[in-house]
Amino acid sequence: xxxxxxxxxxxxxxxxxxxxxxxxxxxxxxxxxxxxxxxxxxxxxxxxxxxxxxxxxxxxxxxxxxxxxxxxxxxxxxxxxxxxxxxxxxxxxxxxxxxxxxxxxxxxxxxxxxxxxxxxxxxxxxxxxxxxxxxxxxxxxxxxxxxxxxxxxxxxxxxxxxxxxxxxxxxxxxxxxxxxxxxxxxxxxxxxxxxxxxxxxxxxxxxxxxxxxxxxxxxxxxxxxxxxxxxxxxxxxxxxxxxxxxxxxxxxxxxxxxxxxxxxxxxxxxxxxxxxxxxxxxxxxxxxxxxxxxxxxxxxxxxxxxxxxxxxxxxxxxxxxxxxxxxxxxxxxxxxxxxxxxxxxxxxxxxxxxxxxxxxxxxxxxxxxxxxxxxxxxxxxxxxxxxxxxxxxxxxxxxxxxxxxxxxxxxxxxxxxxxxxxxxxxxxxxxxxxxxxxxxxxxxxxxxxxxxxxxxxxxxxxx
Numbered sequence: 001x002x003x004x005x006x007x008x009x010x011x012x013x014x015x016x017x018x019x020x021x022x023x024x025x026x027x028x029x030x031x032x033x034x035x036x037x038x039x040x041x042x043x044x045x046x047x048x049x050x051x052x053x054x055x056x057x058x059x060x061x062x063x064x065x066x067x068x069x070x071x072x073x074x075x076x077x078x079x080x081x082x083x084x085x086x087x088x089x090x091x092x093x094x095x096x097x098x099x100x101x102x103x104x105x106x107x108x109x110x111x112x113x114x115x116x117x118x119x120x121x122x123x124x125x126x127x128x129x130x131x132x133x134x135x136x137x138x139x140x141x142x143x144x145x146x147x148x149x150x151x152x153x154x155x156x157x158x159x160x161x162x163x164x165x166x167x168x169x170x171x172x173x174x175x176x177x178x179x180x181x182x183x184x185x186x187x188x189x190x191x192x193x194x195x196x197x198x199x200x201x202x203x204x205x206x207x208x209x210x211x212x213x214x215x216x217x218x219x220x221x222x223x224x225x226x227x228x229x230x231x232x233x234x235x236x237x238x239x240x241x242x243x244x245x246x247x248x249x250x251x252x253x254x255x256x257x258x259x260x261x262x263x264x265x266x267x268x269x270x271x272x273x274x275x276x277x278x279x280x281x282x283x284x285x286x287x288x289x290x291x292x293x294x295x296x297x298x299x300x301x302x303x304x305x306x307x308x309x310x311x312x313x314x315x316x317x318x319x320x321x322x323x324x325x326x327x328x329x330x331x332x333x334x335x336x337x338x339x340x341x342x343x344x345x346x347x348x349x350x351x352x353x354x355x356x357x358x359x360x361x362x363x364x365x366x367x368x369x370x371x372x373x374x375x376x377x378x379x380x381x382x383x384x385x386x387x388x389x390x391x392x393x394x395x396x397x398x399x400x401x402x403x404x405x406x407x408x409x410x411x412x413x414x415x416x417x418x419x420x421x422x423x424x425x426x427x428x429x430x431x432x433x434x435x436x437x438x439x440x441x442x443x444x445x446x447x448x449x450x451x452x453x454x455x456x457x458x459x460x461x462x463x
Contacts, residue, residue, distance in 0.1 A: 162228070173219045327414040368393045374389075
């Protein structure tokens, strides 16, 4: 009795009710379906059907008794020295890293006990009240507050709030029922500053009295932010910035901290007014299950005689080839550098967004800075661990774009792909061409800029 393999999609006829015609339903199953059983199922119900419908089904069965939908891995055509990891292998490699030192480091920065000077030196401390990250300018036209009398819609007071929060302590930024999110905590703390008219309106509707916070960019669960920017407005004139700061700081001490609160113009919008965002990804280079990545696979390839370029489309030839789980940080840096100064569509590197959409925001992003370097991260146990820091600065980022870029660049570096591999992947026809997103533990929204980007103020310098 011949069998069809698992993960198949088949058409199976079923009888709805007496006197009504049969229908054909598309069913996806993960069990083993036998052709003989399928034939008996069709034969058992065929005598109940009208003759002309039986003839139609018999003609269809002659062409195809069972229609099968195949589920295969993406067939890469870009050249590489090693076989590329599958999606499962990439996922396992990323999540097997020791993420505890990175999480602890981010938590200490949020609490104000550490700064980025531990990683990049004292020159990174640019502000007097920030945790060692480039300070936001307070001299922009958007943030200026006129001393003239304001009336109408301009009479309300708008505050710019700069937040720092630990990603592993929350379920992301966006408010969700039953989850502890940053937005829910911040808006709950701002409820005491809502004007009387809005307070009564919320009570009449049976809603909690909360403020409304507009954010520069929503972060996913597990992603840390060191200078997240949000705004809040109220019609009350007696609210002071210090009161707003104290209210938020008392909501989740040790996990959420206010960097600064300032009164700004009503024209200020945290998202639309921003000109660039800076993300930093810290990736541990050592783990018990994998080799140390410090040596890089460029030298290993030469020693092992693996200098040939292989076409990934030739699957039969590459199945016998060895996969490399060692990559060079310098190679990752060269891959990312190809993206600098270009306006490109990153739809293949996005997730949770339609790959080809005719409506909504465009998928093009302009990367000002994209670099990687290896440094040593000091832990709380007087030890050091080797990590790779990836710094990305762009005018905007798509959903999970940074994490996919990091994971794909590591995969391509381990495979020994050419330096323009990331550019070539822009033209892919399926998002399976890129790697699954890297873990959120290593990602951090460093700051948001409202002036033109200064390329000299970066953590990872240009060579």
